[in-house]
Amino acid sequence: TTHYLFIVVVAVNSTLLTINAGDYIFYTDWAWTSFVVFSISQSTMLVVGAIYYMLFTGVPGTATYYATIMTIYTWVAKGAWFALGYPMDFITVPVWIPSAMLLDLTYWATRRNKHAAIIIGGTLVGLSLPIFNMINLLLVRDPLEMAFKYPRPTLPPYMTPIEPQVGKFYNSPVALGSGAGAVLSVPIAALGAKLNTW
Numbered sequence: 350t351t352h353y354l355f356i357v358v359v360a361v362n363s364t365l366l367t368i369n370a371g372d373y374i375f376y377t378d379w380a381w382t383s384f385v386v387f388s389i390s391q392s393t394m395l396v397v398g399a400i401y402y403m404l405f406t407g408v409p410g411t412a413t414y415y416a417t418i419m420t421i422y423t424w425v426a427k428g429a430w431f432a433l434g435y436p437m438d439f440i441t442v443p444v445w446i447p448s449a450m451l452l453d454l455t456y457w458a459t460r461r462n463k464h465a466a467i468i469i470g471g472t473l474v475g476l477s478l479p480i481f482n483m484i485n486l487l488l489v490r491d492p493l494e495m496a497f498k499y500p501r502p503t504l505p506p507y508m509t510p511i512e513p514q515v516g517k518f519y520n521s522p523v524a525l526g527s528g529a530g531a532v533l534s535v536p537i538a539a540l541g542a543k544l545n546t547w
Contacts, residue, residue: 384479384482384483384486385529387443387482388478388479388482388529388530389529389530389533391443391445391478391482391530392448392474392475392478392479392530392533392534393475393530393533393534393537393538395416395445395448395449395474395478396452396467396470396471396474396475396534396537396538397537397538398415399411399412399415399416399449399452399474400412400452400463400466400467400470400471400538402415403415403452403453403456403466404463404466407461409453409454409456409457409461410453411453412449412450412452412453412456412470413446413449413450413453415449416445416446416448416449416450417446417449419445420442420445420446423440423442423443424442426440427440427442438489441485441486441489442485443482443485444478444481444482444484444485445478447477447481448473448474448477448478448481449474451470451473451474451477452466452470452471452473452474455469455470455473456470467538467539470538471534471537471538471539472534474530474534475529475530475532475533475534476530478530479530
């Protein structure tokens with residue numbers, strides 16, 4: 350019991366780190382302008398945390414459990430904003446669970462080989478998370494409309510949302526986010542696994 354209670358406590362705390370790593374995408378006013386940064390930060394944070402706890406328990410399914418805790422925690426935060434009078438689309442809850450399931454599947458299919466989980470699983474997370482979240486964002490209302498109609502109380506004046514110039518800097522945020530996330534997930538997950546062995 351203490352073993353799994355420890356995982357729950359640390360997973361909740363790591364959720365705060367994950368949220369802060371991609372904070373802007375939770376608020377639809379910055380959803381598109383921060384998509385690439387979010388893809389990199391969230392895929393690496395998910396892989397590091399999930400790999401660490403999966404190797405800690407040695408049980409396939411721990412990554413999905415970890416992602417589920419983050420999802421529930423974030424929906425609670427979304428509900429808190431809704432209770433304050435903001436619309437449901439004011440915060441977008443990221444999609445972590447399908448990518449974490451791919452990580453668990455890799456760990457299980459490779460007979461709990463931690464190196465395969467890091468390399469193959471980390472790559473799958475880095476490739477899939479941006480795609481799942483792009484689909485997720487397509488389902489919410491116009492981010493700019495939400496931003497100007499329901500501004501964040503803590504948003505400083507110099508961060509007032511402006512029209513995103515996505516195509517001006519890169520052609521495909523999904524491709525860039527997926528590529529960068531996949532590349533960075535592997536070495537960072539390897540570092541997390543190395544720390545787990547110390």
